[in-house]
Amino acid sequence: MFKVTLKIFLYEISNIFNVQALLSILISGSVLYFFYYPVPYNNEEVRDAPAVVIDQDNSVMSKALMRKLDATDSINIVAQVATMDEAEHLMRNREIYGIFWIPFNFEEDALSGRSAAISYYGDASYVIIYSKITAAVQSVVQALSQEIGAERQISMGVDPAIATGNSAPITPIIVPLYNPQNGYATYVIPPVYVLIVYQCLFLALVISLILGRRSDFDKALVQDARVSPLTVAYCVLIGKWLAYLLVSMTIFVAYMGLTPIFYQLPFHGSIPDLLFFSLIFLSGTIFVGIFVGQFFRKFDSVFLIIMPSSMFLFFLSGMSWPKEMVPEFLHLLTYLLPIFPGITSMITLNQMDGTWVNIRPELIQLIVLMGVYSLLALAGLYRYYRHLQDDVVVQSKAQSRETIKPSEE
Amino acid sequence: MSNRVTEATVKQHYFSLLFREMRVLRREKALFFALFCYPLLVVIFYSALLSQGSILQVPISIVDLDRSVASRALIQKIAATPEIEIAKRDNSLHDAKQSMLSGEVYGILLIPNDYEKHLLGNLSPEVTAFYNNQYMSVGSTLQRGFTQTLLAVVSGYQEETMLAQGYARAIAQEQLSPIKLETHTVFNPTLNYNYTLTNGIVPTLLQILIMMTMVYTVIRDKYKSGGIAVPLAMANGDYVRYLVNKILPYFLWFMLVHLVLDAILILFYDLPVRGSLTILYVGTALFIITAQLWAMIFALWLPEKVLNYGAASSFSSPAFGFIGLFFPRIAMSWYAIAWGAVLPITWYVEIRLDQTIRGHELPYNLEPLLWLILIGLVTYILVILRIYLLKKGAKRV
Numbered sequence: 001m002f003k004v005t006l007k008i009f010l011y012e013i014s015n016i017f018n019v020q021a022l023l024s025i026l027i028s029g030s031v032l033y034f035f036y037y038p039v040p041y042n043n044e045e046v047r048d049a050p051a052v053v054i055d056q057d058n059s060v061m062s063k064a065l066m067r068k069l070d071a072t073d074s075i076n077i078v079a080q081v082a083t084m085d086e087a088e089h090l091m092r093n094r095e096i097y098g099i100f101w102i103p104f105n106f107e108e109d110a111l112s113g114r115s116a117a118i119s120y121y122g123d124a125s126y127v128i129i130y131s132k133i134t135a136a137v138q139s140v141v142q143a144l145s146q147e148i149g150a151e152r153q154i155s156m157g158v159d160p161a162i163a164t165g166n167s168a169p170i171t172p173i174i175v176p177l178y179n180p181q182n183g184y185a186t187y188v189i190p191p192v193y194v195l196i197v198y199q200c201l202f203l204a205l206v207i208s209l210i211l212g213r214r215s216d217f218d219k220a221l222v223q224d225a226r227v228s229p230l231t232v233a234y235c236v237l238i239g240k241w242l243a244y245l246l247v248s249m250t251i252f253v254a255y256m257g258l259t260p261i262f263y264q265l266p267f268h269g270s271i272p273d274l275l276f277f278s279l280i281f282l283s284g285t286i287f288v289g290i291f292v293g294q295f296f297r298k299f300d301s302v303f304l305i306i307m308p309s310s311m312f313l314f315f316l317s318g319m320s321w322p323k324e325m326v327p328e329f330l331h332l333l334t335y336l337l338p339i340f341p342g343i344t345s346m347i348t349l350n351q352m353d354g355t356w357v358n359i360r361p362e363l364i365q366l367i368v369l370m371g372v373y374s375l376l377a378l379a380g381l382y383r384y385y386r387h388l389q390d391d392v393v394v395q396s397k398a399q400s401r402e403t404i405k406p407s408e409e
Numbered sequence: 410m411s412n413r414v415t416e417a418t419v420k421q422h423y424f425s426l427l428f429r430e431m432r433v434l435r436r437e438k439a440l441f442f443a444l445f446c447y448p449l450l451v452v453i454f455y456s457a458l459l460s461q462g463s464i465l466q467v468p469i470s471i472v473d474l475d476r477s478v479a480s481r482a483l484i485q486k487i488a489a490t491p492e493i494e495i496a497k498r499d500n501s502l503h504d505a506k507q508s509m510l511s512g513e514v515y516g517i518l519l520i521p522n523d524y525e526k527h528l529l530g531n532l533s534p535e536v537t538a539f540y541n542n543q544y545m546s547v548g549s550t551l552q553r554g555f556t557q558t559l560l561a562v563v564s565g566y567q568e569e570t571m572l573a574q575g576y577a578r579a580i581a582q583e584q585l586s587p588i589k590l591e592t593h594t595v596f597n598p599t600l601n602y603n604y605t606l607t608n609g610i611v612p613t614l615l616q617i618l619i620m621m622t623m624v625y626t627v628i629r630d631k632y633k634s635g636g637i638a639v640p641l642a643m644a645n646g647d648y649v650r651y652l653v654n655k656i657l658p659y660f661l662w663f664m665l666v667h668l669v670l671d672a673i674l675i676l677f678y679d680l681p682v683r684g685s686l687t688i689l690y691v692g693t694a695l696f697i698i699t700a701q702l703w704a705m706i707f708a709l710w711l712p713e714k715v716l717n718y719g720a721a722s723s724f725s726s727p728a729f730g731f732i733g734l735f736f737p738r739i740a741m742s743w744y745a746i747a748w749g750a751v752l753p754i755t756w757y758v759e760i761r762l763d764q765t766i767r768g769h770e771l772p773y774n775l776e777p778l779l780w781l782i783l784i785g786l787v788t789y790i791l792v793i794l795r796i797y798l799l800k801k802g803a804k805r806v
Binding site for chain 2: 020021024025029032033036037039040041042043045046047049050091092093094097110113115116117118119120121122123124125126127128129130131134135137138141142144145148149152158168169170171172173174175176177178179180182184186187188298299300301303304305307308310311312315316318319320321322324325326327330344347348351352353354355357358359361
């Protein structure tokens with residue numbers, strides 16, 4: 001039995017590197033995506049979003065305000081226009097994403113004790129740009145407002161210490177954790193990379209099952225009528241699992257380990273952690289692949305059905321849309337595949353510096369899935385090899401009868 | 410045997426290939442699923458997933474080390490913020506961090522010891538809010554909620570102090586904020602995710618399906634014995650007729666899918682249509698055709714099935730990153746912008762935004778339309794060229 005398993009293992013390994021479909025999906029595919037996927041996010045965050053100012057006041061204060069806005073990281077004042085129409089035209093053409101309107105008497109109002117107002121129009125059809133500009137404007141106006149407010153109170157005779165205290169009775173500090181520079185790449189690359197490895201491995205397995213269906217190699221395994229199909233199925237399961245685990249673990253650890261170096265992302269994981277985790281996660285994936293692969297007959301169906309599912313998986317993973325807000329019936333789906341706990345736990349371990357304690361429920365889920373799918377995969381393989389053996393035995397009997405006949409005559 | 414289909418009748422009828430295509434659709438289960446079930450699943454899935462429109466009630470944990478009247482008042486204000494839901498109370502920052510790591514909460518509000526004492530003593534105590542920015546969409550929601558509430562708390566206290574110091578309320582308010590910021594959220598005033606997301610993601614997914622089904626049907630012709638020359642002969646050797654017959658059934662179906670998508674968005678999610686539906690559908694038609702022609706390029710120019718499919722899916726699956734709906738194109742490197750420009754979806758999403766929430770009049774949506782036409786022309790020429798070459802090669806054999 002050990003010999004058979006070893007034979008299957010070697011056969012699968014050589015298939016991965018020799019069959020073009022497997023090679024291009026598992027190896028070339030993962031190498032290509034490693035470099036191709038993050039291309040849009042190379043710059044990490046939005047800097048200097050273009051905006052214009054309509055300055056009707058033309059005062060020292062309005063100019064100072066403009067300079068302060070321009071000096072922020074997120075805003076770049078590209079022009080000063082005379083009318084709202086002009087500004088609107090630019091915004092509709094996607095040349096600018098923000099308009100600041102400083103009205104007449106802005107400085108006068110601010111200094112004389114009346115409230116001065118500036119208007120900010122932000123293009124909210126691009127949410128990230130909008131919130132970037134909004135945050136910057138708010139902080140600039142806030143700072144300026146506090147400055148003027150404190151000055152004014154001091155001039156009214158309020159003690160300076162109290163005046164500044166009045167303008168800040170508490171000090172709110174808002175701290176972003178794990179992705180402090182608000183980088184889009186930091187947010188999106190780690191989970192998507194887990195998904196890419198998962199999809200490549202899953203596709204490769206399904207394709208290997210389709211291509212291997214009723215192959216001579218499979219027939220040879222059950223040629224002998226005395227061999228139990230269950231034993232064969234068991235050997236195939238182990239052989240396939242070992243072969244794909246070896247290759248995919250290498251890919252997975254390379255992906256997870258090289259990403260932070262290559263794209264300068266935060267990373268708190270360690271190689272032993274990665275190895276242990278990938279053992280569970282990828283084994284589960286392999287068993288799912290072997291199980292699901294039983295239901296596919298045609299090469300094309302894989303691409304028509306499995307390939308387009310990646311974006312569903314990503315949106316269900318809770319990375320972009322919180323899992324608390326996913327409708328219940330869709331949330332149930334996340335218990336069925338190892339990719340969902342896989343993404344969550346990789347994020348917790350690698351990006352957030354969590355420990356194994358923090359991902360205990362996910363680990364339990366992964367182990368349960370691994371167990372269930374390994375049994376299902378075994379059952380599927382057993383069914384397949386039993387049928388195959390029946391056919392092969394019948395065929396060989398028919399053949400032997402044919403060969404005997406002429407000698408009788 | 411009288412109605413037996415002869416070669417002459419096949420050649421005579423302009424749409425004979427189209428009928429052949431319909432028969433294939435009925436017979437191939439995977440294609441049938443990818444074409445008829447998948448797109449509708451996509452539409453339903455995303456409408457259900459994003460039915461709430463915007464992220465609200467994000468769970469956070471409160472660490473109140475002061476346990477005073479003032480700290481409770483602060484917590485009440487936080488609890489009243491629509492973006493935030495107080496899901497847990499932890500006794501130390503360490504415990505709260507563990508809850509965050511376990512994914513139970515996405516934010517922590519820390520109220521320090523002696524908060525009330527410092528507040529009354531005018532010592533400006535620090536209130537610290539942490540949010541998990543690895544989950545960025547949730548994180549930025551929390552950041553917005555925290556910022557707004559804490560700023561409101563600050564101005565509330567300020568007003569109280571000034572009132573206590575003997576100023577009239579109106580004067581106090583003016584004194585405290587000498588400069589007011591009026592924020593106008595243009596085009597999407599409720600910051601509804603559904604408008605940007607469903608508007609962008611569903612067409613991106615549909616592009617994948619449009620391309621995959623096209624690759625399937627083209628390489629089905631290509632790898633059969635006789636290759637592409639056989640159906641071409643059925644089309645009387647006319648390239649355009651071949652393309653029309655090939656594209657039309659899928660094109661019509663995907664138009665219908667887009668109609669369903671828009672109907673759902675408009676009727677159930679009140680998506681505004683501020684532009685013109687005509688331009689939107691001209692854009693949709695151009696989008697589907699250009700995507701189909703791109704798929705044909707991958708199917709016809711590349712050898713091997715796995716490369717045909719692989720190239721088409723690597724072209725269409727990561728497209729979402731390049732269209733700039735989330736991570737804007739202005740922040741991309743030049744090659745990412747260039748790559749985005751050859752994807753039909755980039756321009757189609759612009760047209761969608763223009764005609765729905767942005768509501769542009771004609772001159773503004775010309776650019777994306779022209780780009781789509783340009784992509785269509787170039788891909789069309791490449792497809793025709795390849796068919797010509799394949800036909801020539803077939804004749805020589």
